[in-house]
Amino acid sequence: MKLAAGIDIGSTTAKCVILKDSQVVASSLNPVGVNIVRDAEEALRKALAEASIDRSEVGFVTGTGYGRYKISFGQLTVTEISCHARGAHLLFPGTRLVIDIGGQDTKAIRVSERGEVVDFAMNDKCAAGTGRFLDVCAGALGFDVAEIGPLSLQARHPVKVSSTCTVFAESEVTSHVSRGKDPKDILAGLHTSIANRSLSLLQRVGIEPEVTFTGGVSRNEGMVRSLSARLGLPVNVSPLSQYMGAIGAALMGEERLKGGAAQ
């Protein structure tokens, strides 16, 4: 059977995954610019190059994420909500609840034992509590976003940070800095603030173990710890968590291939 590719065009990054027999054999990650078609093509090209796979070996391409309609060379589009559910279920079959924190969206998705979406809730009209929130606050403290998770874990006296607005949080961070607060304590407060906001979404769909954390922010160790502490539950994460949408997309393509929809 031919391979299946999943391409997830999010607000910040383009992710591509190649599946063979439901196993990830290649992946890629690119920043997203204004030319989504080119970004999607580049994501696929990079993933194929990584595993020395010829394009002709790919029999089905599924697009997901906000930019999915621009993936003109694919055969199927599916929302990232369905894809994260399927991807999380593939990697962690006991998953009943997915929390996906991406660049501008946070999604709580309750899934069935077969990985189908049962219910979902998303942040509305506001990017507070998303990856963008962390980006802005990391910048205000002079850190790269990759540094802030581990630093937050070194906090001794976490400060309280409100989570009402990304823009206002930046000025709140500046205010804490000017009062001499330790940046690590501020970072811990920021992570707790996002965890609190996520908890509200998770409660809307119903908290049920196992919980799987997906999206770019799942790479942040501090965030994993904050979320787990707030939930009072362990949280599944994988090195592939950021690719979960692309994995789910590829999985749906693979099912189509099995059903005879080969190209």
Place this chain on the structure above:
Amino acid sequence: MTDTLASTPPASSGAHGSGGESPGFLKDAREEQRRMVEEYYSGLAQAEKEKRPVAYMLVGGNLTEIVRSFGYEVVFPEIVALNCAIKHKSLEYILQAEAQGYGLDVCGYVKNDLGLQSLGGDTPFGHIPKPDLLVCSFSGCYVYIKWWEALAETLGAPLFNFDVPYQRTDAPQKEDIDYMVAQLWEFVHLLEKKTGRAFDMAELKRVLARSRRAEEAWVKYLEAGKYRPSPIEAYFEAVFYMFPINVLRGTEEAVRFYDTVNQEVEVRRKEGNYPVPEEKVRLVVEGVPPYTNYRTFWDFFRKWGAVSVAATYPKVGGLFDRGFLHDPARPFESIAEYSLGAYVNQSWPIRRELIKKYVKDYQADAVLIHGIKSCRSFTAGQGDLRDWLIHETGTPTLYLESDHQDPRYFAPAQIKNRMDAFFESLEQRRSTAASSPVVAR
């Protein structure tokens, strides 16, 4: 990209209150409605020229039969506002009201009307005359009372404010009916005094008999949604056909209109010409539509083969399908019952049970709730309704939010993404034979 999880291509959109081909609508009824709307608005302008009295009234539980029997032309500012929104003019009037100091969170209907008034009352569909009388016929919304008070102050028209008791029981209580009837008599005496005309009960009874015939025909249309496939679109299409039942009730024209509608629905059934060619999802829809993006929103449904088989919003004028019909044998009592029975005047337990009943009676697969930022009386509680439907009844339910009047609150990408995910999940669960329903917790 050639496919989404839904394989039905979007049908071309039906227009709502504007020109263009519209396969989604009944042809004769649509033409008839277009004529009636045009005549209504030109009649309003004519009334102003001829100095005939004009009353402003709210849609919910309205008293159009009584007011018309005294020779008033009736303006429904909510309907004027939604027509402005459909014509993409509402933001201009809303911004005008905001420039006067009305805040972002004030209802879009209110700001549309106050902005329009301050700009002179000219709309793309006609001139709206100033009122000689303001009848606040629904008191369930505090903002509405303030709106009418603002109109009374700025336009200098007298205000009659009906106190309509909020309903907590399935049937209106005798005390509430008596209280309403007493107010109706007070209202009639005011109208006699203002117009110098004697109240004619016999004429009111004749008008109410016509109202009832139109109401029965309207209910027949709405209940056609029980057929599988549904020969009607009980939200987008029914909203379009609400105009006569709210504005022209009591006229032979309204009766004829709904007879035409039902005849065309019958033809649709015989010919198998359904509003959604391949019905895949049957929905009950709750909430006010986003009039500023009516076609766009409708297309999000069509793409998935989703048809509304029942909806609550077409009943904002009156819950006729719950039996609140005007009765010439009990004129004031039945008017009182009708006003008390307006949809938004019902407590949440009544509303949610009604929606649950619609899901069962109309064999719906899911419920879609569209909340609007403007209206707390309609929208507050819809989040709990969503949770109740999912967890207590096992009905898949989606909650979306935008606004009915203010285009700044309609985010198409977000709304579409949520709808696509919701319909995907319905389709996926359906495709696995042993799918588990939403677990009651």
